[in-house]
Amino acid sequence: MSDREVLAERFEEHRSHLRAVAYRMLGSLNEADDAVQETWLKLSRSDVSDVRNLGGWLTTVAGRVCLDMLRSRGTRREEPLEDQDGLIRLPDPVVSGRGGVDPEQEILVADSVGIALMIVLQTLAPAERLAFVLHDLFSVPFDEIAPILGRTPASTRQLASRARRRVEGAAPAADTDAARKREVVDAFLAASRGGDFDALLAVLDPDVVARSDGGTLRPSLLRRGAADVASQAITFARFAETGHAVLVNGSPGVVSVAEGRAVSVMAFTIRGGRIAAIDILTDPERLAGLDLGSVLPG
Numbered sequence: 001m002s003d004r005e006v007l008a009e010r011f012e013e014h015r016s017h018l019r020a021v022a023y024r025m026l027g028s029l030n031e032a033d034d035a036v037q038e039t040w041l042k043l044s045r046s047d048v049s050d051v052r053n054l055g056g057w058l059t060t061v062a063g064r065v066c067l068d069m070l071r072s073r074g075t076r077r078e079e080p081l082e083d084q085d086g087l088i089r090l091p092d093p094v095v096s097g098r099g100g101v102d103p104e105q106e107i108l109v110a111d112s113v114g115i116a117l118m119i120v121l122q123t124l125a126p127a128e129r130l131a132f133v134l135h136d137l138f139s140v141p142f143d144e145i146a147p148i149l150g151r152t153p154a155s156t157r158q159l160a161s162r163a164r165r166r167v168e169g170a171a172p173a174a175d176t177d178a179a180r181k182r183e184v185v186d187a188f189l190a191a192s193r194g195g196d197f198d199a200l201l202a203v204l205d206p207d208v209v210a211r212s213d214g215g216t217l218r219p220s221l222l223r224r225g226a227a228d229v230a231s232q233a234i235t236f237a238r239f240a241e242t243g244h245a246v247l248v249n250g251s252p253g254v255v256s257v258a259e260g261r262a263v264s265v266m267a268f269t270i271r272g273g274r275i276a277a278i279d280i281l282t283d284p285e286r287l288a289g290l291d292l293g294s295v296l297p298g
Helices: 003-026 029-044 054-072 103-108 115-122 126-137 142-149 153-170 178-194 197-203 226-230 233-241 284-289
Strands: 204-213 221-224 243-248 251-258 261-271 274-281
Touching: 003 029, 003 054, 003 115, 003 126, 029 054, 054 126, 054 142, 115 126, 115 153, 115 261, 115 274, 126 142, 126 153, 142 153, 178 197, 178 233, 178 243, 178 251, 178 261, 178 274, 197 204, 197 226, 204 226, 221 226, 233 243, 233 251, 233 261, 243 261, 261 284
Parallel strands: 204 274
Antiparallel strands: 204 221, 243 251, 251 261, 261 274
């Protein structure tokens, strides 16, 4: 093997890990792939003969690439889920069959990286997001993160601490019993199909939030509170009637299909045995970009 082939082989050993880092940083699967490719280009142009921990080196390089990509978006310090035009932007979902998550997807959604956490990460400033993701989710020491941000380790620790408080406040721990979560989702779908308002209220948290991201081609939706969300039963019933049970970021979800194409991906956040959030991607352009071949009916 040539030196470049050896280097490429070593890089491939870390690709899944780097994609997981980039997904948490960017919330976009396509952009995560772009960041991984850029990390490879930087590696191929660098002399790493003295690098003892290539995985750590690549992680920090990927973090820097993602930081630059976030900053190039022109994100404000507090980036809202709803923009000035009323459009809601949800992170890309990671969808897999009910049988489980394949090994490559598993690393993407490890550490309970559900849609709820991904949404909160979107609201963090780029520097906060980097400090939290690299340290709290991937155990990178602060003294290795600090040079990426041009800060001291102490100030980097403060960034991560501030981000951690916001994450814990906005996305408290969800239920973990997979079977029970599926029961709750199935009960919600049955109540939606039947238009049973009382049954819907029974499975919804009083402060539930429902969001849909239709992109520029379909309307967005934002509803708060059990009564308001339950009033949208007809909307949810349309998705439920053509729905197929899947896992979305490792938790029970639904992909709805029409004429062999996905028309929505529904993710549920369940806390205390009730649905605390419903996040629905209906943007045709983004749905077309998701790899759903393995979960759609043949």
